[in-house]
Amino acid sequence: MTHATMKPALGTPDEIDVRLNAAEANGLIKLKYISANLGVEVEGVDLKNTLSTEQVAAVYDALLRHKVLVFKRIGLNHEQQVRFTYELSEASPNIGAPTIGHTVFGHVDQYPELFSVYQGEKSKPRNIERYEATAAADPWTGYHCDITACVNPPSIGMLRGEIIPQGVGDTNFGSLAAAYRTLDESTKAQVATLFAEHEYKFGRSKGSEAGDSIASRRMVSHHPLVTVHPDTGEEILFNSPGFLKFVVGMSSEDSTALLHKIWKHSVEYTIQHVWDQGDLVVWDERSTTHRAPTDIYSSGTERQLYRTTLVGQPMHGLDGRQSQIVEGEPMLSCAEELASNMHVGRSGTALTGNVFQSAFPEPS
Secondary structure, eight states: OOGGGOOOSSOOHHHHHHHHHHHHHTTSOEEEESOSSSOEEEESOOTTSOOOHHHHHHHHHHHHHHSEEEETTOOOOHHHHHHHHHHHTTSOTTOOOBOOSBTTTBOBTTBTTOEEEEESGGGOOTTHHHHHHHHHHOTTTTOBOTTTTSSSOOSEEEEEEEEOOSSOOOEEEEEHHHHHHTSOHHHHHHHTTOEEEEEOOOSSOTTSHHHHHHHHTOOEEEEESEEEOTTTOOEEEOOOTTTEEEETTSOHHHHHHHHHHHHHHHTTSEEEEOOOTTOEEEEETTTEEEEOOOTTTTTTOOEEEEEEEEOOOOOBBTTSOBOEEEESOOOOOHHHHHHHTTTTTOTTOOSSOOOOSSOOSOOO
16 A cells, blocks of 8 residues: 555544644634644643543644644643553554553553653763764754654653753754655655664663663664654654664665755754643654753753653555564553563663663653
């Protein structure tokens, strides 16, 4: 099945807009635009309490159209965030159940769907100076979609701010749909049917706790460089610099030149989220990229977020070909992961946090 014959599961962007306008008119949701290409602040939806089917549908429509949803200072607790994550998993047949907190690094004690994302002096990576030097030269450094080394990476990511320092710790998000729309026609033709290899491997982490955890859940996959969003039919320039290693079938020189070109182009369509305590940010992993901050490490402060993610599917390219496993296993739901005991016995999978001593950038 090619792009021309694939029917969006939830309708075209114009059809979704009609539904969203009706939802706003009926008081189900209120949206405040952040930028022309990406992001809205959401009001009028009380995530502290169980949502109706209509509310969940309106939230998901907003996510499809605007890619990043910001719920300001709503102050959820662990239980409420997990409940909302399960509610959102019912919004589309193309979304899976919540994953275990982190496929590689574990979960929060008593809340296996949650992953603790902590940054502070005690978690400062050893290679931060080298990373920051690279970031100064290459503006795409640190951008990624989560765990794209897996054949079915997350469909939706969600972060909640618990401890938020002032003046540092912002998160950047970028629209890969806008990146594809604005790509020059020559490059669109070049990337139309190409695949790229994604690998979970950060820095010189062999022998460390983080490195041993990565090795115990090794993942390598091939994804189309241009994907078709299953719910909207939008074409996405699917690239994840933190995981993407090379273009399949290209020489090293040609692959690097093409990737640097599309990475540089993709980060032109970004927003920066300034966190407040209690914020919840939800993003579509299939059509956005994001970057964690590094300025916390030199600020003498700390930052604590909690993440939940929803299982995704293999990607479809313009010609209908799907993502392929090179090495490893698909991502599982939290229930499946716990039942399989795959997470047991990995060194470095702390139950209450992630401490990346040598693996960077942080996969969150």
